[in-house]
Amino acid sequence: MLYSVAQDHPVREALVAPTLNGQKVLLVEDEFLLADEIKKAVLQLDGTPLGPVPSVGQALALLEHHRPDFAILNIRLGSEFSFPVADELLRRGCPYVFASASPQIDIPERHRAVPLWSKPINIVELVSSLTDRNSAAQPIDHAMGFAKAFSIYPDNLIK
Numbered sequence: 001m002l003y004s005v006a007q008d009h010p011v012r013e014a015l016v017a018p019t020l021n022g023q024k025v026l027l028v029e030d031e032f033l034l035a036d037e038i039k040k041a042v043l044q045l046d047g048t049p050l051g052p053v054p055s056v057g058q059a060l061a062l063l064e065h066h067r068p069d070f071a072i073l074n075i076r077l078g079s080e081f082s083f084p085v086a087d088e089l090l091r092r093g094c095p096y097v098f099a100s101a102s103p104q105i106d107i108p109e110r111h112r113a114v115p116l117w118s119k120p121i122n123i124v125e126l127v128s129s130l131t132d133r134n135s136a137a138q139p140i141d142h143a144m145g146f147a148k149a150f151s152i153y154p155d156n157l158i159k
Contacts, residue, residue, distance in 0.1 A: 016037050018127045020047030026071035026089075027052035028059045028082050029099070034119065038072060038099075043124035054078075059085040068094055072117075072126070075100035075107070097126065 025042045027049055029035035035052035042049045050066050050088045055077055065084070071089055073082040075098050082098075089096045090110070098107070099117040107116070117126055 018045065018124065018125060020045045021048050022046060022048055022083035024048045024050050024066065026050045026059065026062065026066075026068035026073075026094075026096075028054075028056075028071065028077065028085055029074045029158070030054035030077045031074070036124060037127070038121070045123070045127055047127075056080050056082060060088060063088055063092075067092070070094065071096035072099050072121075081106070083108055083111065099126075 020042065025047050027035060027038055027042070029038060029052045032054075035054070039049045039052055046053070050062055050068050053062055059073075059082070068089075071085070073085055073089075073092060073096055075082055086096060086098075087110075097117055098111075099113045099119060099121045101119045107114070115129070
């Protein structure tokens with residue numbers, strides 16, 4: 001169910017999706033349809049997708065030329081794991097989340113504090129948890145632990 005609220009209604013801000021305000025989002029996902037859906041959602045939220053890329057090698061190559069504001073990493077990419085990408089993001093101080101069906105037991109200790117979003121992910125909730133709703137275009141603060149999740153958005157707000 002989508003909610004309809006007049007453009008000038010004061011409640012509208014609480015019901016619309018958050019905005020990424022051009023923030024660059026690295027997408028590392030090997031499932032084409034899911035990767036495409038996440039990319040479209042990032043674009044709809046006014047973000048700049050970097051990728052999606054389906055492998056560790058391609059993600060690391062992308063990171064040689066780009067500095068994302070945050071990243072969404074699938075843990076299992078075919079026969080490899082995205083942990084080398086997570087290591088590089090951690091080294092750079094770039095926030096990231098895992099979006100995977102893999103159990104948390106597969107995550108090395110150094111990445112266990114990173115949020116694990118179960119597939120399929122709700123990109124609106126994920127972005128809400130990463131950005132400060134009251135201050136659009138704020139850089140994401142990894143130290144905050146991604147604790148700002150909102151539950152007011154309908155699951156099908158983004159198509």
